[in-house]
Amino acid sequence: MLLPRNTSSILALRTHVQQFTPLTDAEWQGLEPHLREMTLGRKQLFAEEGKRANLVGFVLQGSLRQFYTRDGDEKTTYFYFENNLVADYISCLTKQPGLLTLETLEETRLLVFNYDVLERLCGEFPAWNTFARKIAEYIAIGLEMRLVEHLMYSPEERYNLLIKSNKTRILERIPQQYIASYLGMTPVSLSRIRNRLARSA
Amino acid sequence: MLLPRNTSSILALRTHVQQFTPLTDAEWQGLEPHLREMTLGRKQLFAEEGKRANLVGFVLQGSLRQFYTRDGDEKTTYFYFENNLVADYISCLTKQPGLLTLETLEETRLLVFNYDVLERLCGEFPAWNTFARKIAEYIAIGLEMRLVEHLMYSPEERYNLLIKSNKTRILERIPQQYIASYLGMTPVSLSRIRNRLARSA
DNA sequence: TGTGGCTCTTTACAAATGTTAAGAAATGTG
DNA sequence: CACATTTCTTAACATTTGTAAAGAGCCACA
Numbered sequence: 001m002l003l004p005r006n007t008s009s010i011l012a013l014r015t016h017v018q019q020f021t022p023l024t025d026a027e028w029q030g031l032e033p034h035l036r037e038m039t040l041g042r043k044q045l046f047a048e049e050g051k052r053a054n055l056v057g058f059v060l061q062g063s064l065r066q067f068y069t070r071d072g073d074e075k076t077t078y079f080y081f082e083n084n085l086v087a088d089y090i091s092c093l094t095k096q097p098g099l100l101t102l103e104t105l106e107e108t109r110l111l112v113f114n115y116d117v118l119e120r121l122c123g124e125f126p127a128w129n130t131f132a133r134k135i136a137e138y139i140a141i142g143l144e145m146r147l148v149e150h151l152m153y154s155p156e157e158r159y160n161l162l163i164k165s166n167k168t169r170i171l172e173r174i175p176q177q178y179i180a181s182y183l184g185m186t187p188v189s190l191s192r193i194r195n196r197l198a199r200s201a
Numbered sequence: 202m203l204l205p206r207n208t209s210s211i212l213a214l215r216t217h218v219q220q221f222t223p224l225t226d227a228e229w230q231g232l233e234p235h236l237r238e239m240t241l242g243r244k245q246l247f248a249e250e251g252k253r254a255n256l257v258g259f260v261l262q263g264s265l266r267q268f269y270t271r272d273g274d275e276k277t278t279y280f281y282f283e284n285n286l287v288a289d290y291i292s293c294l295t296k297q298p299g300l301l302t303l304e305t306l307e308e309t310r311l312l313v314f315n316y317d318v319l320e321r322l323c324g325e326f327p328a329w330n331t332f333a334r335k336i337a338e339y340i341a342i343g344l345e346m347r348l349v350e351h352l353m354y355s356p357e358e359r360y361n362l363l364i365k366s367n368k369t370r371i372l373e374r375i376p377q378q379y380i381a382s383y384l385g386m387t388p389v390s391l392s393r394i395r396n397r398l399a400r401s402a
Numbered sequence: 403t404g405t406g407g408c409t410c411t412t413t414a415c416a417a418a419t420g421t422t423a424a425g426a427a428a429t430g431t432g
Numbered sequence: 433c434a435c436a437t438t439t440c441t442t443a444a445c446a447t448t449t450g451t452a453a454a455g456a457g458c459c460a461c462a
Contacts, residue, residue: 042460068349075353090345093338099349122334129330130323136337137294143344144291148269148300150351151385152276155449176410184352189449191411243430356419377440390419392441409458420447428439 009111010035013058016083020134027127034117038110046086046102046110053088053098054115062108063169065178068100076181079105081169087115089139105174155185156193210312211236214259217284221335228328235318239311247287247303247311254289254299255316263309264370266379269301277382280306282370288316290340306375356386357394 013035014028038057040046047053049069059082066078077100080086091098092115121128149158162170162183170179180190214236215229239258241247248254250270260283267279278301281287292299293316322329350359363371363384371380381391 068353070353075349077349077352090342093342122331126327126330129327129334133323133330133334133337136334136341140337140341140344141291141294143341143348147344147348147351148276148278150348151278151382152269152271175408181352186450187410188412188451192449195411376438378438387420388440389421389442393419396441403462405460405462407458407460409456411456412454414453415451417448417450419449421445423444424442426439426441428437430435430437432433432435 021130034113047088053091056087057110060109063105076178222331235314248289254292257288258311258313261310264306277379
């Protein structure tokens with residue numbers, strides 16, 4: 001479902017982009033005409049396993065989860081909330097069919113554009129190229145930290161790290177089964193760990 | 202230990218860089234004057250935990266491992282071989298003290314340059330900015346796949362995936378205790394898994 | 403507001419990995 | 433080439449997590 005564009009939404013995205021690198025009005029105008037609003041109901045798909053992704057979204061309201069499927073079993077690996085960009089980044093980069101699915105957790109409103117527009121802007125404007133570089137660097141740092149957490153800490157320690165982190169949105173808004181998956185354990189195991197912690201506290 | 206520069210080494214690096222994006226001679230000359238050769242003996246450090254990193258290396262000969270330390274316990278998370286770039290990427294990007302250590306596994310010869318040179322080139326030449334972007338994207342893709350492997354597969358399955366992968370250099374050249382760490386398990390556990398596999402084969 | 407479905411917890415049991423320690427094997431170094 | 437060191441294997445035991453199943457609690461939606 002596509003809606004007309006909204007000025008304050010567009011400003012929110014521009015502000016987000018400019019947290020990575022400054023943009024002149026002219027540079028911004030390279031992207032703005034390609035933006036459109038989209039609203040998805042609960043449990044609808046923003047990207048689907050097996051399909052080549054070319055859509056980037058900026059979450060205005062709502063949330064999504066990212067999961068990989070194996071033998072019909074879903075492994076949730078990431079969550080997206082307001083004021084963040086969401087995409088099957090790997091499929092956009094490689095132009096290969098995606099391995100993951102992006103599903104809304106609630107009714108979600110997004111500002112969207114096609115990844116190939118950004119790719120074209122990277123060739124036309126150094127500023128957009130720098131933005132794309134900074135985004136990639138930001139993603140790489142996040143992934144490295146997350147991988148290290150898995151290599152260095154036990155499931156119970158990872159849950160404690162999540163509690164002490166500033167990712168409270170995850171704990172507040174995400175069903176526990178998905179948090180368990182995100183932390184690399186089963187829902188049963190997370191329930192046990194929570195029980196242990198509650199008793200000792 | 203620094204040695205005079207060597208033409209074929211420099212060509213090897215240029216070839217590697219150009220696998221990410223094409224460069225004119227003029228663009229390449231932005232980097233070349235800043236290259237120098239370095240040779241490290243076995244078990245010497247290329248980057249050290251707690252120190253801010255600013256060095257990028259291109260491995261000409263030899264290999265390194267990357268590890269994080271926790272309570273005196275080392276967790277090896279990555280290996281670097283010939284014809285690959287090595288750096289404490291996060292420390293270079295964030296300009297914060299590094300969390301990891303890079304140690305040679307054998308006598309290693311590298312071509313090195315300072316990261317801030319590359320950063321400057323990103324501002325001067327769009328081609329170098331694109332190179333930095335492609336590198337970041339390449340790293341992000343690798344990290345995402347590695348994280349997913351940990352979230353979706355058991356230690357034994359991860360060992361099987363490593364065997365079936367094209368990362369044979371790891372299995373051939375890396376001590377098993379480090380491979381175990383890389384796979385997120387103890388050396389004892391890896392030895393057991395190998396034993397099980399050998400019996401069933 | 404009631405009802406069906408989804409989510410979380412709890413239990414018992416199975417399976418895998420972690421821990422510790424000792425010995426065998428391999429490797430690096432003088 | 434031989435010794436010292438490091439690495440790998442094996443074993444026994446402890447701990448943790450996974451699995452399956454049942455019930456309680458909560459939420460969404462009609």
